[in-house]
Amino acid sequence: MAESFVYCPPVSPLNVLYEDDDFIVVDKTAGLLSVPGRLPQHQDSAYLRILKQYPQAKVTHRLDMATSGILLFAKHRDAEVAMSKIFQARTVKKQYIALVDGKSPMQTHIDVPLITDWPNRPKQKVDFEEGKKAQTNLSLLEFDAQLNISRVSLEPITGRSHQLRVHLMHIGHPIMGDKLYHPHPQKFSLDRMALHANQLEFVHPFTKKEIHIKSMPLF
Helix, strand or coil: CCCCCCCCCCCCCCCCEEEEECCEEEECCCCCCCCCCCCHHHHCEEHHHHHHHHHCCCCCCCCCCCCEEEEEEEECHHHHHHHHHHCCCCCCCEEEEEEEEECCCCCEEECCEECCCCHHHEEEEEEECCCCCCCCEEEEEECCCCCCCCEEEEEEEECCCCCHHHHHCCCCCCCCCCCCCCHHHCCCCCCCCEEEEEEEEEECCCCCCEEEECCCCCC
């Protein structure tokens, strides 16, 4: 995060999408950090807000600050450990909606390794020699020819940092409003990045029930 960055998180309360004795799932707004940043002025975050109500809560996964949508927290340590195993086994199904520049393919599987771009952190980059395996499935939902923008559904198979953002840039269809990876982020009519975590599916580790959570994007 650049030192010149001024953090102005949205003040609206977190919208709870699902809750039980073990987990709480919220709809994170764009512009809010998932977890506190290093600096004192970057402390406000979804996790800190959850901790005020559930002091034993734990982080299970994260969304980029610019990404909105489904964010899951464990209410206690046992739930965190159980959910961590589920994520590691890749049995959690995550789906995102994005608006991207240009007309995307109808369907494609992106298998492109990624690595941290150290001189330009927090940016990531494609590296076919030293990068870690990263895979994303893409499906075109609709194309607006007048705006030259595609609405796509994205399913990350792996969970690398900035994976969806770099993969889409790599195939020539960067996410609209992405200030890190779109060459002209100001082209987008909204002052945010058009990426939203809209579905989360997993088998509850304790009740064994199938949990399916949905959230519709505001773009």
